[in-house]
Amino acid sequence: MSGFDRYAVMSDLADGAPRTRRFTERARVSWTVWGRVGQQRIRFHTVDVSARGAKLRPRGGLHVGTALQLEFITSDGRHLHVSGVVWRADADGVAIMFLGTVPHGFDQLGRRV
Numbered sequence: 001m002s003g004f005d006r007y008a009v010m011s012d013l014a015d016g017a018p019r020t021r022r023f024t025e026r027a028r029v030s031w032t033v034w035g036r037v038g039q040q041r042i043r044f045h046t047v048d049v050s051a052r053g054a055k056l057r058p059r060g061g062l063h064v065g066t067a068l069q070l071e072f073i074t075s076d077g078r079h080l081h082v083s084g085v086v087w088r089a090d091a092d093g094v095a096i097m098f099l100g101t102v103p104h105g106f107d108q109l110g111r112r113v
Contacts, residue, residue: 025050026048026049026055028048029048029049029074030046031045031049031072031073031074032044032045032072033045033046033071033072033073034070034071034073035056035058035069035070035071036068036070037062037067042059042060042062042068043058043059044057044058044059044070045057046072049072051098051102052097053084053087053097053098054070054072054084054096055090055092055093055094055095055096056094056096057092058093058094063086063089064087064089065085065086066086067084067085067099068083068084068085068086068096069081069082069083070082070096080104082099082100083098083099084096084097084099085097085099
């Protein structure tokens with residue numbers, strides 16, 4: 001560990017919890033999601049969801065920067081529609097950043113799912 005690394009670790013511990021860049025709380029939910037990329041329809045399952053984005057497990061690979069239309073089907077049967085873009089691709093799925101207005105339902109995820 002270099003001299004500067006030591007201070008970075010100490011500043012995280014001084015606050016009591018490691019820092020995060022997230023602005024909204026994520027909810028771990030198991031929802032089915034249908035996505036449309038051009039004329040292709042893709043089925044996903046959620047890893048987690050927030051008011052600004054979601055982590056999804058696709059059936060097949062998607063490239064970073066791919067724009068898509070998503071339809072989330074919640075556990076109580078609601079259908080939430082949102083536009084998004086693949087922000088990051090990880091081994092356990094793709095991170096989607098929502099574009100435009102956050103649909104009603106996603107804005108309340110931190111309080112109830």
